[in-house]
Amino acid sequence: MAKTAVQEFTKGLWAEIxxxxxxxxxxxxxxxxxTVENGIxxxxxxxxxxxxxxxxxxxxxxIIPKKVRIACFIVVIxxxxxxxxxxxxxxxxPLFLKLGIFIPLIVVNCIVLGRxxxxxxxxxxxxxxADGLGIGLGYTLSLTALAIVREVLGNGTFYDIPVFGPxxxxxxxxxxxxGAFVCLGLMLCIMNMxxxx
Amino acid sequence: xxxxxxxxxxxxxxSCLSGGVLAxxxxxxxxxxxxxxxxxxxxxxxKNIMEGCSNDPLIDxxxxxxxxxxxxxxxxxxxxxxxxxxxxxxxxxxxGELGVIVGVNLENDEIIGVGVTTHSETPGVGSxxxxxxxxxxxxxxxxxxxxxxxxxxxxxxxxxxGATISSRGVCGxxxxxxxxxxxxxxxxxxxxxxxxx
Numbered sequence: 096m097a098k099t100a101v102q103e104f105t106k107g108l109w110a111e112i113x114x115x116x117x118x119x120x121x122x123x124x125x126x127x128x129x130t131v132e133n134g135i136x137x138x139x140x141x142x143x144x145x146x147x148x149x150x151x152x153x154x155x156x157x158i159i160p161k162k163v164r165i166a167c168f169i170v171v172i173x174x175x176x177x178x179x180x181x182x183x184x185x186x187x188x189p190l191f192l193k194l195g196i197f198i199p200l201i202v203v204n205c206i207v208l209g210r211x212x213x214x215x216x217x218x219x220x221x222x223x224x225a226d227g228l229g230i231g232l233g234y235t236l237s238l239t240a241l242a243i244v245r246e247v248l249g250n251g252t253f254y255d256i257p258v259f260g261p262x263x264x265x266x267x268x269x270x271x272x273x274g275a276f277v278c279l280g281l282m283l284c285i286m287n288m289x290x291x292x
Numbered sequence: 293x294x295x296x297x298x299x300x301x302x303x304x305x306x307s308c309l310s311g312g313v314l315a316x317x318x319x320x321x322x323x324x325x326x327x328x329x330x331x332x333x334x335x336x337x338x339k340n341i342m343e344g345c346s347n348d349p350l351i352d353x354x355x356x357x358x359x360x361x362x363x364x365x366x367x368x369x370x371x372x373x374x375x376x377x378x379x380x381x382x383x384x385x386x387x388g389e390l391g392v393i394v395g396v397n398l399e400n401d402e403i404i405g406v407g408v409t410t411h412s413e414t415p416g417v418g419s420x421x422x423x424x425x426x427x428x429x430x431x432x433x434x435x436x437x438x439x440x441x442x443x444x445x446x447x448x449x450x451x452x453x454g455a456t457i458s459s460r461g462v463c464g465x466x467x468x469x470x471x472x473x474x475x476x477x478x479x480x481x482x483x484x485x486x487x488x489x
Contacts, residue, residue, distance in 0.1 A: 163299045167306050174310040178317055185321040188328035 100225040107229025114237045114279070115286040119205040123197050124238055125275040131254045134242030136190045137197060138235025140179045142228070144201055145210060147175045149227035152215040159216075168211045169202070176201045206234060244278055245269045327351075330364070334380065334393060334409050341378055341395035341405030342368040349378065354483045356476055363472070367484050368395070374484045375399050380409060381472065383465030386457040387412035390421070392465035396436050396473055398481060406431040406466060411458075418458030427452055427459070436470045 111117055114124050120141075127137045148171050152159075159167045180198050183191045191198065201207060210230055215223040246252055249269030251259045268274045330350050342349050349366035352374070356363055368376040378395035391409040396402070408422035421427060430449050431440070440463040441447020444456060451459035 158302075160299050160302050163303050166303055170303075170306045170310050174313060177314050181314075181317055181321045181325070185324040185328060188325075188332050192332065 098222070100221050103222050103225040104229040107226065107231070107233040108236070109233075111230070112233040112237060113206050113230055114234065115283055116290075117206070117209075118283075119209060120234060121279070123200065123204065124241060125272070125279065127194060127197050128238055128242040128245055128275065129270050130246045130250070131239060131242045132190070133193055134238040135235065136187070137194055138231070138238045140183065140194075140198060141201055141204065141207070141234055142231025143179055144172060144175045145207055145231040146224060146227040148172045148207060148211055149215040149223040150220060152211045153218060153220045153223035156216050164216065165212070168208060168216075172207050172211065173202045206230060241275075241278060241282060245274060249274060337393045337407035337409050338366055338378055340407050341393060342366070342376065343405075345369055345376070346372070354480065356479055356483065358472055358476055365476075365480060376404055377480055377484070379469065379472070381465045381469040383461035383463070383468065385411055385413050385421075385461035386418045386455070387414065390458065390461040390465060392462055392469070394436065394466055394469040396469075398477070398484070401435050401437055401473075403431045403434055403436050403466075406462070408462065413455070413458045418452075418455040420452050420455060421458045421462050424452060427462075431466060436466070436473055438470075440466045440470075
């Protein structure tokens with residue numbers, strides 16, 4: 096445990112950036128990255144859940160009996176996800192309609208449970224907070240990066256603002272499901288090449 | 293056995309706490325969520341019907357129980373008088389239920405506008421009931437107490453070509469709205485006055 100909180104934070108942004116290095120959380124990243132707005136919204140929702148569940152689980156790590164820890168983690172995570180869902184309905188209803196089923200599905204996102212089990216249950220509160228924040232931001236960045244590529248090429252817009260002018264013929268393949276797979280694969284490939292040195 | 297009990301209690305306590313927190317948050321956000329849902333699902337149609345009103349019909353809505361069903365009635369203010377009301381009824385369309393909002397002038401029982409909200413009609417055929425303004429304007433200015441029927445059924449409404457069943461569904465919803473209006477008119481007038489104070 097010699098690592099500082101800063102190191103825990105920065106590892107989520109590069110060395111352990113979730114979709115590209117840990118290859119986790121791929122279901123939402125394929126489904127919601129049609130537009131930048133959706134990508135950022137989903138990223139922020141997941142980050143919030145990650146931070147809150149990491150803090151709470153870290154605080155309670157000595158109280159929760161080992162044998163039922165997964166059940167307790169899921170209850171904690173599901174609670175925060177429902178909070179996000181309610182708040183989003185109340186304050187960002189159009190975004191809620193677009194993300195739809197993928198908000199409740201954060202509960203079963205491997206990243207959140209993975210961090211709870213692998214990190215928060217074994218580390219202190221500050222380190223867990225830093226870890227949650229780092230992984231959450233890393234996930235948001237990945238979602239946004241993929242969404243930018245898909246929205247700009249597939250729809251000719253960036254955050255609903257046209258970038259190429261009216262003569263641009265959108266590359267519609269990119270906003271469909273196969274485009275998501277291809278795009279994610281290429282990004283993984285680039286990340287691996289950069290990581291090799 | 294004692295350990296089993298401990299595990300059991302841990303999970304129960306966790307679930308209870310989580311339930312309590314969620315209930316509290318749900319309580320706080322309920323009103324706002326209801327408003328948001330109305331705003332984004334029915335709001336555009338209501339705005340269309342109540343064009344030029346000086347209040348927000350979504351805020352000035354009345355809740356009246358009609359035959360054991362709670363209904364939202366949206367009151368519109370024109371020239372300082374709360375003299376119009378709009379509410380949603382359902383007819384049987386080609387693809388299922390067809391939601392129609394009907395706006396009525398309380399002074400002379402005339403329809404000020406009709407708009408389709410939720411539907412599952414065939415895109416491009418029955419869906420024109422929502423998008424074709426010429427179809428909806430046929431209802432404008434007619435008394436809501438009139439029997440509405442499409443011309444093939446011996447009535448006065450020109451059906452959308454190729455979408456007889458959808459058109460019939462809209463007529464059915466408007467006729468139903470007339471029935472409800474007949475029953476509720478005294479209550480509506482009373483309550484609308486009360487609100488205006």
